[in-house]
Amino acid sequence: MRNRLMPCVLAAVAVAAAACGGEAATAPDGTELTEVTVGIVPFSPNAVLFLAMERGMFAERGLSVTVEPAASPIPVVASLVAEQAEFGFVTTPVLINANREGTPIKCVSPVDGQVSPDRDSSALVAAAGSGIDSLDDLSGRTVAVVQLASINLIGAKKLIEDAGATGTEYVAMPFPQMPQALADGRVDAAVITSPYVETALDAGAVTLANPSSQLFPTGTIYCYAATDRFLADNPELARAFQETMTEAITYAGQHEDEAKATLVEHLQLTPEQAQAQIIPSNYVPEINLDSITTIQDLMRAQGAIDSSVDPADVVWQPQG
Structure with missing residues (x-):
């Protein structure tokens, strides 16, 4: 965590859409917020995270969120390991490979829910x-x-x-x-x-x-992850992040137009472009462990990996 807002640093991506910014410096009850950085790859499903930021959902649980864009999940993992971000966007194959290769990270929350079988962004x-x-x-x-x-x-x-x-x-x-x-x-x-x-x-x-x-209908193909070390040291903060995202995913499923509207500021789309975006989610705020197994089996069949991880070991669950 940080004692000041981290400046929003644009990754080397050809997009003017710097999804920067956080929330107010204090919670609704006046207490100081804990500042948290989330590494993202800018794309439309980020709307759920942006919605949680704009509606003060994180602030209600004592967090002030700033996002840091990157070109792909690999530099996001590097920022987690370097303690430059607390949470970050990873795809399921990156999650599997990181753990196989000795970089223990765990999914803490879906990004927008599970894959919708009816629509795809x-x-x-x-x-x-x-x-x-x-x-x-x-x-x-x-x-x-x-x-x-x-x-x-x-x-x-x-x-x-x-x-x-x-x-x-x-x-x-x-x-x-x-x-x-x-x-x-x-x-x-x-x-x-x-x-x-x-x-x-x-x-x-x-x-x-x-x-x-x-x-991968109803699958988990990406998530917000954190390192095992961070999660061990900060379980209550992780719980607050997870609970906020659960609330935001559920809310976004009922107010999708409001979620899409956040893309005007954060991805610099026009209002018309923002509303035309597809958020490819069924808005179920749970990690699908079976889909992680399916993806891992496909990776092995394609020769991309020669060993496996237990899907349950790469998903974080709060204790108690």
């Missing part, structure tokens, strides 16, 4: 004019993913290989750079998320699949 899209209109056209083609140990890579690879495509190459690229890379022909396809996927689609990109909702 991310898509595997093909570049306009590429001649690609189905997954089996991706043989020998290049597909951009946010990182090479990502849920997007795992999902895309599963669907592409099941379609019979071979020789597909995957390259790492931050989400904000993907629409231009598609338009320039530097990649043939990309797994891209809101609000950047709308830019690509407006430029003529073609949706081929929605890997997350197709493969």
Whole structure:
């Protein structure tokens, strides 16, 4: 924790949307707030966190939250280990790999709930004019993913290989750079998320699949995590963060337009763009352990890992 607000530092992402800022310096009862930094990858599901900040839900539990954007979950994990952030966005594959490789971190809260089987804010899209209109056209083609140990890579690879495509190459690229890379022909396809996927689609990109909702309905594909050391030293703070996110996820499910409205300030969208965003959640504020097992099994089947972790060991539960 910090005795002053950490300045909001923009990561090297091509987005003017610096989701900075925290809450008032004191709680509703006048007591001083504990300042907490949350590492995020800027995308539409952050709306739930932003909503909790703006409605004072964190302040009600004694916390003042500042967010620090990053290009992908890997630098977020680094900031957790370096104690530059208390909580941070990770995808399930990053969570699994970090624990396998000796960096013990645990999911504390979902980001926005579980994956909705009916809607998805991310898509595997093909570049306009590429001649690609189905997954089996991706043989020998290049597909951009946010990182090479990502849920997007795992999902895309599963669907592409099941379609019979071979020789597909995957390259790492931050989400904000993907629409231009598609338009320039530097990649043939990309797994891209809101609000950047709308830019690509407006430029003529073609949706081929929605890997997350197709493969992991009601699953946990990302979460806010913290290090085991931090959680051991600060269980009450972690409980306060978890309880706030549970409240925010439930509230957002009943007031989705209000949640989306936070993206105007925090992701610098227009009001119309903000309301057009998809929050791909069923708004169930629980970690789905079975889905972590499913994702881990898929990683092993693809040769991405050669050992496993117990899903129960990578999810934090308060004691008592």
